[in-house]
Amino acid sequence: EAGVAQSPRYKIIEKRQSVAFWCNPISGHATLYWYQQILGQGPKLLIQFQNNGVVDDSQLPKDRFSAERLKGVDSTLKIQPAKLEDSAVYLCASSGGGLAGTSTDTQYFGPGTRLTVL
Amino acid sequence: GDSVTQMEGPVTLSEEAFLTINCTYTATGYPSLFWYVQYPGEGLQLLLKATKADDKGSNKGFEATYRKETTSFHLEKGSVQVSDSAVYFCALSPLNFNKFYFGSGTKLNVKP
Numbered sequence: 001e002a003g004v005a006q007s008p009r010y011k012i013i014e015k016r017q018s019v020a021f022w023c024n025p026i027s028g029h030a031t032l033y034w035y036q037q038i039l040g041q042g043p044k045l046l047i048q049f050q051n052n053g054v055v056d057d058s059q060l061p062k063d064r065f066s067a068e069r070l071k072g073v074d075s076t077l078k079i080q081p082a083k084l085e086d087s088a089v090y091l092c093a094s095s096g097g098g099l100a101g102t103s104t105d106t107q108y109f110g111p112g113t114r115l116t117v118l
Numbered sequence: 119g120d121s122v123t124q125m126e127g128p129v130t131l132s133e134e135a136f137l138t139i140n141c142t143y144t145a146t147g148y149p150s151l152f153w154y155v156q157y158p159g160e161g162l163q164l165l166l167k168a169t170k171a172d173d174k175g176s177n178k179g180f181e182a183t184y185r186k187e188t189t190s191f192h193l194e195k196g197s198v199q200v201s202d203s204a205v206y207f208c209a210l211s212p213l214n215f216n217k218f219y220f221g222s223g224t225k226l227n228v229k230p
Contacts, residue, residue, distance in 0.1 A: 004161075006161075031216070033218075040222075040223075041222055042220040042222045043207075045217075045218075048216075050216075055216065093161075105169065105211060106167065108164075109161035109162040111159075111160055112160075112161045
C-alpha cells in the first residue's frame, strides 16, 4: 500500500519567517499525528487528529504553531514566526482503519521534513 | 503517566556481535509494546511489536519479549550486520491505541 507522504523533505528558513509542511496519510486512516523530533531525541507529539477533529494538542506551542486537517484526509502544519529552537525533523504518522496491509494498533510514519532555522 | 525508558547510546558493536538494547516501561493496564527503527534521513519504521504479556515479537532476526513482571521489552539480535546501524526506539501504546509514547532512542553503530 502507499505510505505516508510528506513534503517538502527539507526546508531552510531564517528566524521569524513562516513555513508550512504537508502530510497525506495512508488512505482510510482516521488518526493523524504530527511529531517534532529534535536531533538526538525521540519524537514528541505536537498534535493528534481523529478524522478532522483535534484529539490532543496539549504540547503544541499555539502562539506560533497551527495545524489543520480539512476533510479528514491530508493535513498541514504551520509555524509562524519560526524560532531557532524549531530546527528539527517534523514527522507525520497515521493509524487506524484496519485496511489491508496495515494494523490498527500501529503507527505508520512518513519520511519527515527536516527544518533548519537560521 | 505512561512512559518508556531505554538505554542511552551510542552502542558500538562489531559485525556478528550479539545485541541487546534495554527498554522498560511504566503504564497503567496492559499496553502494546513496539520497537521502531530509524535509518539515517528516514522516518520511523515498525520493526516488531507485542500486544500481550509473554508475547515475543520478531522480525529481520530481531526479537523482543513482553515481560510484564519486569515491565521490560528488551530488543535482541544474535548477530548484527553493518546494515543494522540505525536508531532504535522503544514505544508503548495503551489499550485503545490512540496514543503512543516513545523512548529517547538508542543509536547503534555496527563496524565491519
